[in-house]
Amino acid sequence: MSAPSPAGYPRIRVSGPPAERSRQYGELARERIAVIRAGYERAFAAKGIAWAEAVRIARRHLPAIERYTPELLAELRGIAEGSGLGFDEILTINCRTEVLNGASRATGAAIRAEFGECTAFAVEADRRADGGAVVGQNWDWLEALEGGVIVLEVERPDGPDYVTLVEAGLLGKMVLTEAGLALGMNTLVSSLDGVTPGVPYHLQIRSVADAPHAAGALEILAGMPRAASGNFVLADASGAVLNVESAPGGPEALTVTGSADGTLAHANHFVGPVAGGHDLAPLAMADSYARLGRMRRRLAAVPGEFGREELRAPLRDHVGFPNAVCCHPDPAAEAPARWKTLASVLLFPGARRIEYTAGPPCAGDWIELDCAELLA
Template sequence: MSAGSRAAEVRYAEPLVVRVQGGPRERGRQYGALARERVRASLAAYAEVYAKFGGLTWAGATGLARTFVPALERFEAAAVPGGAGYLEEMRGIAEGAGVAFEDVLALNLRTEILFSGKARTIAAAGRAPGGRPPAECTSFCDLRGPEPIVGQNWDWIPFSHGTVVVLESDPDRGPRWVSVVEAGLLAKFGMNAAGLTVLTNALVTSRDVGDTGVPYHLMLRALLDAPSLAAGERLISSATRSSSANYLLVEGDRAVDAETRPGGAAEVHRTPVERGGFLVHANHFHGGDGDFGAPGEDLGPRVMPDSPFRRGRAEHGAELMPEPSLAGWHEVLSDHENFPDSLCCHPDATQHPLEQGSTVASAVFLPARREMHLALGHPCTVPRIRYDYGEFLAG
């Protein structure tokens, strides 16, 4: 099928790079001010998303977000002696963007609010709100060649083409880091000066009901502060997490893939990736239910039925490469088989605008060179931009 069939029109925004430095509140203010219009666009879009998929008004969403503050405070105190400052960072973003702290908090808890809202609606009305948001990502780690090559496609609702930013952070303590993220969120995927690259996939199980705990995007932010892969693994296992997610951590010539469900250390399944191997992950679990502490059905193949296809298609593409390369992985991530629900995902014009999926960003990292090759949009048409962080991440 050609890339034009059933595809809705997409408008890309110009790349926006935001560099911040200093303490948490100061960095947040800089971020909020420099990305003000995109933060406000995120807020307007998520007001519609929460209403449609969670059955929540914005006041309901921010009220729900406030119930997570005690869990965030406990996590901050445990993650970093003296506190990590994530709440202060969000307060700074709100000040810089001229919005309320609760608004930014509700953005950063988008995964938990959607699950919580849906669970509450089911409890009250006996049925879920109509439709479902897309949650498709395909990540990979390739350690077969002379240098590691890692990356992912991030797929989400098409409005995100206008809200994505490249966030470069020089904190007053901890390693410098860079992340590709929706404006207003603390982080998504990226790499830091300690040599750690963090990739991710959304997962969903029958146990994802929005219980209070460490939210998905706060965990991603904390992982970018981690000084090593081992520290990142400890962080994941020591937290009481609110949502299921996959975290692919890469350091040097080794990597660990951590599939997680809501809960603590018993709900983490580790898969090491050694030199000479590769791993592809999509939006369903690879580990069986017996690998976790408590029962919980993997709903990924039902909610995101193209996930097994994307994983298999990417693995097939990887196996066909004579030698792993940036160009080879670009071709894999640009693949249109099973269009529009392909590795390079395009919005389906026959669906509701908020139920459409689209590849918002496609990143290939060369960690040994501290390079990110990023297409902000569909990699089949949008040229990759080379971001050289050799100097920035040497700090």
């Protein structure tokens, strides 16, 4: 499995209408898409789900996709055409949350083996040294998928241009847009996952990239039935920050919070109620509670403005090692199930800038991407 180079993850730029730019995406990222396709087949198998069954689960969400996000079907088909894979294969890796969360709900205590973790935060503009809001996140996921990560830059006529750090073949992950929207996220899992039809999580993420601001992102999420649990950490160029905690369902299954002190943080458990269900984090990601506590404490310890070091330092926290905010592979886990921080990311929506590390932030150099030319 190839690791990222010292220069970071590969940058791929695509342009044009949906079908054309997505075909370019598939062609340019073909080798890394193959890594992700094979990696998720192994991850599903570790949960007892054969690839054919994963495809069946993914196709169950097609009616909701066709009704609420039909424009994204052209993007999925374009990626499939360019990569040489079938549409069902690309659909299924984009439904990886629905496949894994559904298996987790069904298998109870066994779910810990296949879940990564993410710890995220946001800081409002008036707490920032340069006057711009920021979203920060450690993206922790299966170490075996590291060789499939890319930075995707999308230039398009049908919506705001955007940049996303993502597993190749997926529509989006951490996102920064031309409209000045920054998006981070956290995995959540509830008793409602795997039984609620709707728009898959990674298609929700891609839909949010169309929003003009943080409030618009909330409107998009509230306007569609969602198939899986997830959390969205948002900031925009106006300086606003917002957290949207989402369970499967409609607007009644959203818990929305702003910031009381200029900061907010989230990990992998529900802070608000789960309408009609319950949180599975105590079984799935029990270290989430300590990680959220550490992140909140580190943010609260900053007395005034957040400069570069104040933003980066909380992401290097090792309390609870190896399953800490800065996550490292657990030697007690089998190799296919080991996870780590694949990227530590800071998104600056006002400056249209991304800073990230390829791997844990305690060990790697920060890479700065000036996206102003694309996202002007």
